[in-house]
Amino acid sequence: MCVYRDILRLSSCTGIGRSLAMAEMVGSAAAEEILKQAFAGLIGKQQHEEGRDEEEHHMERLEMAQIKLEAAVETSCRWQVMDASLLRWRKKLKCAARECDDTLRGFKQRAAEDEAREQEARGSSFPRRWARATKSIVTALLSHDNSYASSSSAAVRRFERLADSAGEFLRFAELGGTPRRYMFADPLIGHLLAGQELRYRLVRRGQYHLFCVRPIRLEEDRGREAALLFMYEDDEAPEKNLCLGSILRLSESTDIVGTIIKFLDLLVAPHFKSTAESVSKELAQLPTQDFWWVPYVDSSHRKLWNSIHSSMTQWFRPDPLCCKQHEPMPSYGGSSSSSTMKLSYVADLEPVIQLSLNRHIPLSEYNKHRSKAAEGDTSCHKNVPHLKIGLVFAPHGSSEGLLPSVESSAIEVIDGAEQSGAHTNISLEQLDEFMLPKAIDCLRQKAELTVYQMFWRSKHGAAFLLVRKTGLMKMPPRHVTGVGDRRFMIQRRRDPKLEKWVQLVKDFLDLWAAHAPRKLQSSIVEWIQKVDEKQN
Known part of the structure; x- marks a missing residue:
């Protein structure tokens, strides 16, 4: 390195010296960028893994909420529910079950797309894998930010609240919606x-x-x-x-x-x-x-x-x-x-x-x-x-x-x-x-x-x-x-x-x-x- 610095000083007044100085600057910037990408890769990979675990957890919770909603609706359909308020409640639960199913499908589709991209990347050449990995890092950093995680969690909590109310709906329906056990006045x-x-x-x-x-x-x-x-x-x-x-x-x-x-x-x-x-x-x-x-x-x-x-x-x-x-x-x-x-x-x-x-x-x-x-x-x-x-x-x-x-x-x-x-x-x-x-x-x-x-x-x-x-x-x-x-x-x-x-x-x-x-x-x-x- 000492010899290298001496050569640079001796050649600083010449065109060759200026070119070598420029090369050093470019090399240092490239090295710094590679280092940043390396750290980003480690961080992005960790966030990507955490995001995947969180999505799997969300899918499990959504699936359970959907099961509760559909079970309440299907059970009540076997009863003769006639009260208009209960019928409106059941209609809301039906809509919630369909919406929950759509949200769950969206989660599963994103997970399947991520898995397909990773399998395709593993089978490609090194330059292509490097490009895909870089794109995946950027996508992960953008898609798993706090706002995204917050909206996903809010959606899951909403469907869970609706699913919890389905049990209360069944209790009301059982009291007022089973004419098979009703002694009709007419x-x-x-x-x-x-x-x-x-x-x-x-x-x-x-x-x-x-x-x-x-x-x-x-x-x-x-x-x-x-x-x-x-x-x-x-x-x-x-x-x-x-x-x-x-x-x-x-x-x-x-x-x-x-x-x-x-x-x-x-x-x-x-x-x-x-x-x-x-x-x-x-x-x-x-x-x-x-x-x-x-x-x-x-x-x-x-x-x-x-x-x-x-x-x-x-x-x-x-x-x-x-x-x-x-x-x-x-x-x-x-x-x-x-x-x-x-x-x-x-x-x-x-x-x-x-x-x-x-x-x-x-x-x-x-x-x-x-x-x-x-x-x-x-x-x-x-x-x-x-x-x-x-x-x-x-x-x-x-x-x-x-x-x-x-x-x-x-x-x-x-x-x-x-x-x-x-x-x-x-x-x-x-x-x-x-x-x-x-x-x-x-x-x-x-x-x-x-x-x-x-x-x-x-x-x-x-x-x-x-x-x-x-x-x-x-x-x-x-x-x-x-x-x-x-x-x-x-x-x-x-x-x-x-x-x-x-x-x-x-x-x-x-x-x-x-x-x-x-x-x-x-x-x-x-x-x-x-x-x-x-x-x-």
């Missing part, structure tokens, strides 16, 4: 919760009764619901014909018939009071011993009904938890009427999602509601149009599109054309009072018109009212004498549960689909098309 509920469909049909002396209830299982937060249909027809007095439909939520304590009767008793629409009373009387007299049950899974229309039921229940009750906490339900009557207090909250009525009534307008009522301008008309009664009046009431309906300053609003639709100007701050009771006389005059004066509609919505609740022409009013023959007539009557009533129910729903949707939420309109239109294809 014998109908046990069958419906078991997935069976109720059917009842009676034909006697020209009078026809039909009562059907089918259970529907929807997404987790809505629980089990049912679609109900009751029809009464009298061949000799068609003005007495009526039809009731309803969608309601089921629970172990639901009294189906009792709930519907209570709701009908509180109905504030004046022109439907007599019909509601008749339906209540008929429902109360149904012979339960003559009911028969079939598995709903055997229904040929099951898939079709499930699809439209899902859309309609979201339409009629957008928030499945509204009124669940027993807050007062709003009044739908006029402010000056004694009936305004009738629809204060009654716990038994919260499950009602939708209720519809349809009836004929007899000649006496038709004449009563004609305007004074039409009183002098001496047209023969045979030309009087046969009218039907219908109401679809959704007590939990959405107020979407309603201005904050407006409590309620109603729009008029004539033959599908929406009329300008809306009635604001009007109750359902007030709307029903003036709608029928106006509808009768409108349909009578314009022969080409076939239907008059009103769409009403409030801060909490919606209703659809219509008056419709169905042909000329005429009395049917008192006795069926011909074989052809008798065969026609049998064919007409061959399968009314499927045919009439489908047609009633389709008629409603044809008239009101335009007022459905936009996100549901495509599924409703698709359902109508499927029905048309089946009927053709």
